[in-house]
Amino acid sequence: MNDEDLLAQQFEANRPRLRAVAYRVLGSLAEADDAVQEAWLRLARSDAGEIDNLAGWLTTVVSRVSLDLLRSRASRREDSLDHDQPDWASGAADGLTRMASASAPASASACASPSAYPYPAPPEPEAEVLLADSVGPALQIVLDSLNPSERLAFVLHDVFGLSFEEIGPIVDRSPAAARQLASRARRRVRGGPAEPDVPAHRQREVVAAFLDAARNGRFDTLLSLLDPSVMLRADAVTAAMGAQAEVFGARQVAETFSGRAKAARLAIVDGLAGAVWGKAGAVKVVFAFSLNDGGAIAGIEMLADPAVLAELDIEFL
Structure with a gap:
């Protein structure tokens, strides 16, 4: 040949x-x-x-x-x-x-x-x-x-x-x-909204500021970071852990997080800025953030389904 x-x-x-x-x-x-x-x-x-x-x-x-x-x-x-x-x-x-x-x-x-x-x-x-x-x-x-x-x-x-x-x-x-x-x-x-072209550094800044405000109970700062129509959604596993399945509106979402998320860590989740809560070194809940064109938080998804978590690419910051 x-x-x-x-x-x-x-x-x-x-x-x-x-x-x-x-x-x-x-x-x-x-x-x-x-x-x-x-x-x-x-x-x-x-x-x-x-x-x-x-x-x-x-x-x-x-x-x-x-x-x-x-x-x-x-x-x-x-x-x-x-x-x-x-x-x-x-x-x-x-x-x-x-x-x-x-x-x-x-x-x-x-x-x-x-x-x-x-x-x-x-x-x-x-x-x-x-x-x-x-x-x-x-x-x-x-x-x-x-x-x-x-x-x-x-x-x-x-x-x-x-x-x-x-x-x-x-x-x-x-x-x-x-x-x-x-x-x-x-x-x-997966059926979610398209992610706007918010620069990566801006994504990290917004999510980091949100976590800091949540941990320290700065309610007004949380409000300033959230879109008025923001939607917080929890998957079935997270809801079974005690989270509300859906929370709508900036004030309601701010009240949900104010004074909490103390153990959440800033992370890159599938290439986007997000947060992770874990226990004994294992990831238990992922917080996936969606930003609008102005850089405000328009959506937060709480994911705890092990099958979903196994597919996510997570990089701790």
Whole structure:
């Protein structure tokens, strides 16, 4: 087998995963195949001997091509979603995690040299199975509401497990900024409001001031930090611990926290400023803050469900 045939074989082994990445980013099978084909053409034009990690290189290329297609789509104000998805593409959204590590190899007989392989080969059955648990229509609509960088960061991290150090260069952001992109997208996917573009340092300042005012019972300071329509919500586990399920309004929320939260610690929760309360070194409750465009606290979520806490990326400050 010559070098070109070997390269084609290696590409084919990566094709199902690349197609899955592109499809989850773009929501269009035709555009996904275009993105994968572009990756093949770029590989054929490159010096493959200089590529240390072929799978990573191909994932980066497909991701960047997909991002360009998303941005082009947005500029044209077109919706390229495949509304008439095949039956196998309408699975439940909880199949995302199961598919993150799937990679079914294509047969070696399908490979050919770059010069003899100008178009994608028809997907083999294994490749279709790879997409069988794909994004459901409802989640696809949510993904379409995200901006291109948020969407790509979310898919690459939450679905395919790439690190933010890997994602940052793809979206032309720092790892911390890429983390925030994914966090905003995650909130939307979970049904929460979009996070406004409040600088990270301002988020920390507001949450730190809120915790300080709460601990020291400075009621007026708490009021000044809260949006008049702020909503405090507790999940079922937190409510079972004695918290109110919902508290609405700045005065009511301020009364709830004034003189309390003495053991809460400032933290970064999924890339956003938040707070954590723990016991015996274990995180028991996470306080996730949402800020409005003016930098006031518009929402606070108290999360204690162990399954939810296990998915959160928490960095203590």
